[in-house]
Amino acid sequence: MEEWPDRGRQCQVNCPHGYHGTQKHQEEYNNSSQSKSPDKHHGDLTFIDDYSNWDIVRATQYGIIDRCKELIEAGYDVRQPDKENVTLLHWAAINNRTExxxxxxxxxxxxxxxxxxxxxxxxxxxxxQGHLSMVVLLIKYGADPSLVDREGFTCLHLAVQFHQMPIIAYLVAKGQNVDAADMNGQTPLMLAASRIIGPEPTRFLIKLNASINAVDKLHKNTPLHWAVLSGNVAALNVLLAAGANVEVKNAMGETPLGLAQQNRNPWIIHSLIDTNASRSRSSFVLKLFKSFEKYKLLLLFLLSVGVIWITGYIADLESDSWLLKGILFVSTWLIIQLIIRRFLSMQTFGYIPLAFLAASLFWMVVTWFIRFLPDFPDSVFQIPFAVSITGCIYYFYKTWTTDPGYIRASEEDKKKTVISLAEADCLDPRIFCTMCLVRKPLRSKHCPVCDRCVAKFDHHCLWIARCIGAWNQRYFVSFLFFVFTVLLWMSYGTIVYWSSHCVTSYEKDGLWILLIQIISCSPWIVWIFLLVLFHSSWVIFLLFNQLYQILYLGLTTNERLSLIKRAHSGRIVGIQQNPFNHGCFQNLVDFFQCRCFGLLKPSKIDWSQQYTMGFDQPRTNEFQFI
Structure with a gap:
């Protein structure tokens, strides 16, 4: 949830009856307006004639405070309701007239x-109406948000029904029970699942620790039951992802799947059956591998090592039958797919690129020492390669284990943040993360993969399975550099091996014969070289892109992408002109924290606590990253 929707108004004056926005309301509004023509801007009104003869209700609706004060001083009772039992305070609150x-x-x-x-x-x-500032003001003056209206709804229930996420956050932070029941025993989460089509505010309430398995008093339905009954596929998927119980029975003895089959909704039936099946498989797998859960990366690594070896072994078979090798390749691929689909969860699936990279480097090292080392007896080749491999291992470990800059806050701190931002009228998605419920520091971003806000967020790296942020980015760049050197050495070793062990050459036999001879000479070396080429493609791109952004631009990947998007709309002042660019040399010193025995002075900023531009910025302040 990146943004809260802007709840637009159909007319200048809102009414406290059950028919706001209907034809009846529009007719009453037109009749009351007569010949007056309000300007399109709320609060700033211009009229053709004066308002000296307006009654107090109309003056309140349009926020004419001078006329209202005049009538109150003349003796009008501020508590007196109009003919429809609506008080002046109602009219002022509905139309957001805070003064x-x-x-x-x-x-x-x-x-x-x-x-x-x-x-x-x-x-x-x-x-x-979604007037957060008015809600804050009324609660400040003692308004009770737990009171119910004629329909039995508290303010929290109404905020959910009208999709008012800022108000939901504020009311819960002020102490309202997120699982409070209405007169039908339904919690706000049940209302969200049954009445609001879409993932929000269901996901938001779950973030606020709403109970996903609570049951209502009348039907004993859970939020999942209500999502099924309303056909709310998006909310149902959010509830399933949060772990909602799919086997709970309501007062009629019906499970969510049973209700879905009665309603004949194929999408919901498919989702529930898949969830049931996956959880059943998970139970089997947990019984079998529960003690090995913490070794899942090791198991994936060993699987990847085996897959690479089997692929190379099949290619290296002495058989000349390419049909046989093709059948073996296809069989291997099908077995791998079966293992992945059967035993790997979606969370574990995200570690496959990392395991594949680690296994590739493992076989490169093995190939170097077994196949290439005899051709490089001198230490001038051995030592640099050993240094490159050691650098890879060390900087991967540092990148993986170093906190990228996760923004942490206790539940109490989150509530205080919501309250302080709401009361300052700053509860805005550009400042407040609606997923983590924290105030976002400068240059931070919420990572959808890690589901965390990261200080000075760069990107979520597929090959590291980790966010790259304020505290581990320099280790990540160093890791890329050492992987790059390993790939260079492997490329050089491959060329030397082919030159020494293949009898043909390009000048002698041409390109086609050369390729055939190279493949026949050692299919394993060809397979390893293909891995080298594959990994070189992304390593070179990432390394040089990172260096360009860090040294020349002083930006993160996320910030650069944001500026590129803004460039298409003509709202950019120059990608190099930003408050974080201090010149190539100083950018280098700041990024790597180079001190050179005190000769250099890098600036050190705690980006997890930096909320304003309160630091040296010799460029311009026109940039704003969201």
């Missing part, structure tokens, strides 16, 4: 007075 709310309360208005067709408080209707 009028303060004034009316100072004149004795009752904060929690009920009114309108739905018998709601002013806080109820401010919540419906």
């Amino acid at each position: 009028l709310v303060k004034y009316y309360i100072s004149k004795g208005a009752i904060v929690d007075q009920l009114g309108g067709d739905l018998n709601s408080t002013a806080l109820h209707w401010a919540t419906r």
Whole structure:
């Protein structure tokens, strides 16, 4: 959830009845407006004639505070409801007239007075309209968000129904029970699953620790039951991903799958059956491999080592039958696919590139010492290769084990953050992470793979299975450099091996005969060289791209992509002109924290705590990364 939706208004004045936005409301609005023409901007109104003869209700609707004060001073009772039982405080709250709310309360208005067709408080209707600043103000003056309206809804239930995520966060942070039941015994999560089509606010409530297996009082349905009944596939998938119990029975003895089969929704039936099957497989696998869970990376590595060896072994068979080799290759591929589908979860699946890279490097080292080393007896070749391999291992370990810069906060800190940002009118997705419920530091971003906010986020690396951020990026760049040197040495060793062990040459027999001879000479070497070429493609790109961004631009990958997107809309002032670019040399010193025995002075910034541009910025402040 990157952004909260902007809840637009159909007309300038909102009403506290159950028919806002309908033709009836529009007709009443048109009649009350008469010949007045409000400007399209809320709060800043211009009219053809003056408002000296307006009644107080209309003046409140449009926020004409001078006219309202004039009528109140003339003796109008601020608590007096109109003919439809709506008070002035209701009208002010509905239309987000904060100054009028303060004034009316100072004149004795009752904060929690009920009114309108739905018998709601002013806080109820401010919540419906999504006026966070008004909600904050009313609660500050003592409004009770736990009061229920005629439909039995508290403010939290209304915020869920009207998709008001900022208000949901604020109400929960102020102490409202996220599992509070309405008069039908439904929790906000049940309402989200049954009435709001889409993943939000279901996902958001789960982030706020809503119970995913609670049951309502009447039907004993869980949120998963309600998602099935409403056909809400997106919410159902969110609940399943959060671990909702698919075997719970309601008061009628029906499971979610049973309800789905009654409703004949193929998408929901498919999702529930797949979840049941995967969890059954997981139970079997856990019984078999539970003690080996912490060794899953090792097991994937050994699997990758075996796959690479089998592929090379089949290619290296002395048989001249390519049909036989093709059958063996296809059989091997099918077995691998079966293992992956049967035993690997989606989370474990993300480690396959890392395991493949590690296995490739393993066989490169083995090939070097067994096949290439006899052709390189001098230490001038052996020592640099050993240094490259040692550097790979060390900097991979540092990249993997170093915290990339995860933003951490306790539940109490999260609540304080929500409250402070809401009261400062800053509860905005550009400042506040709606997934982690924390304030986002400068240059940070929420990683959807790790599901965490990362300080100075660069990217989530597929080959490391780890986020690259403020504290491990320099180790990552060093790792890329040493992998690059290993690949260079392997390329050189391959060329020397072919020159020494293959009897043909390009000048003598041409390209086609040369390729055939090379493959016949040692298919294993060809297979390893193909791995070298494959890994070189992404290593070279990442290494030089990282160096270019770090030294020349002073940007992260995420920031550069953001600026490229903005460039297409014509909102860029120059990709090099940013407050983080201090010149190539200083960028190098800052990134690698080079001190040279005190001769250099790198700037050290804790990006996990940096919320403003309160540091040396010799360039421009026109950049804003979101």
